[in-house]
Amino acid sequence: MKEHRNGDGEVAHDHAHQHGVSADADRRWLALALGLIATFMVAEVIVGVLAGSLALITDAGHMLTDAASIVLALIAIRLAARPAKGSYTYGLKRAEILSAQANGITLLLMACYFVFEGVRRLINPHEVEGGLVFVTALVGIAVNVAATWCISRANRSSLNVEGAYQHILNDLFAFIATAIAGAVVWLTGFVEADAIAALVVAALMVKAGWGLVRASGRIFMEAAPQNMDPEIVGRQLTSIDGVAEVHDLHIWEITSGQAALSAHVLVDTRADCHGVRAQLEELLHTDHGIDHTTLQIDHTAVPAGDHCAEAHGPSYRSGRDGG
Incomplete structure (x- = not known):
């Protein structure tokens, strides 16, 4: 709404703002990415336990946050589409920002846990099936490339969708690190590479999580x-x-x-x-x-x-x- 005072001091209003977001298209692409991630996540947990790989379990944990971030994004899109009424004069548009902040905080908390586990594995190395880790990570890369492409088709100007995108993109990098670690363990027997890959994943999670928390915080503080x-x-x-x-x-x-x-x-x-x-x-x-x-x-x-x-x-x- 635009407001001005005319020459007689009276207040006049006009409506000239527009908000055009393809929420239906966003939901379709996000739902497709969610299906890919959830299916592979279950398989990865099973393989990670069998292979004794912290890197794979770390990746699976990251994928769990990926799935949660997409679910939050889908809920937020639906809430944000509701018309303004009652005391919510802007509607529920900031549900998207709550979702983005939740994504960022989740990434930071998961990163803390995986740093702890990674350091513990460096001090007390566990046996790891390198070949199994390597093959699973390669499949994970393919799944994440597909999921990343799906979310890139959605409206990434939304911090909510961008939060989900950052989750998936970081998971892609994590799988690359895990594939390298699996190859190193498989070819050299250096099992500590698995824990190092987990620490690399944690560092990526901190970077993405802090970026989302900072960006959403600016909006909540009503900064320009x-x-x-x-x-x-x-x-x-x-x-x-x-x-x-x-x-x-x-x-x-x-x-x-x-x-x-x-x-x-x-x-x-x-x-x-x-x-x-x-x-x-x-x-x-x-x-x-x-x-x-x-x-x-x-x-x-x-x-x-x-x-x-x-x-x-x-x-x-x-x-x-x-x-």
Whole structure:
């Protein structure tokens, strides 16, 4: 919704934001990836126990988080599609961000466990069937390539889908490390390679998990999108003819890829506030892709008490004479 004040001080609204996400397509691709992963995960647990391989069991544990992340993503997509009503004025769009954060935290917790187990195996090596590990890891690589491709077909601008994608992609790298470890154990008898591969997998999990927690945390803290500088946006808004000052500028993300902005804009006494508002909206849409805006427009002649007793945050003033 966009809001402005007309020349008589009355508030006017218009709706000009659009949200186009192919949720049905996302669900289909995610469900296909889930089927591939769940089927192979069961087989891998059995082989990992038979082969005595921590690397395979680590990979299976990672695949369990993969499956959980996809299930969470599917639930979040369904919740996010529900219309806004009642006290949830944005609907349940941030369910996607909760899902992404859960994915990240799960990766970090699993990484801690596998670091512990990996170090323990380095200190007390176990017998490992290298050939069995190697063959299973090769099959795992093929399964993960297929699952990664499926999820890459979904809308990865969603942090929720990106979280599931990062899970699967990291598992692909993990299987490559496990295949190398299996080959080393098989050809040289160096069983510690299995534990080293598990530690490599854990490191990948930490990297992906921290990235998801940090990105979702920014949205929950209502920070501006990572690639958007509010200072630059504020200066751009004051570059529009007729704009004297911009304050109370807030930029945040409702959910991943869906930025919103609100601001109090003071325009020169003789400026056309409707025309200025249209120019501001066009600038925000064209330069920053922001369509969900709330702009309060007032003339500089309006007494301060009638529009804003105190500005919150930095003010941006026009550099033009008389601005």
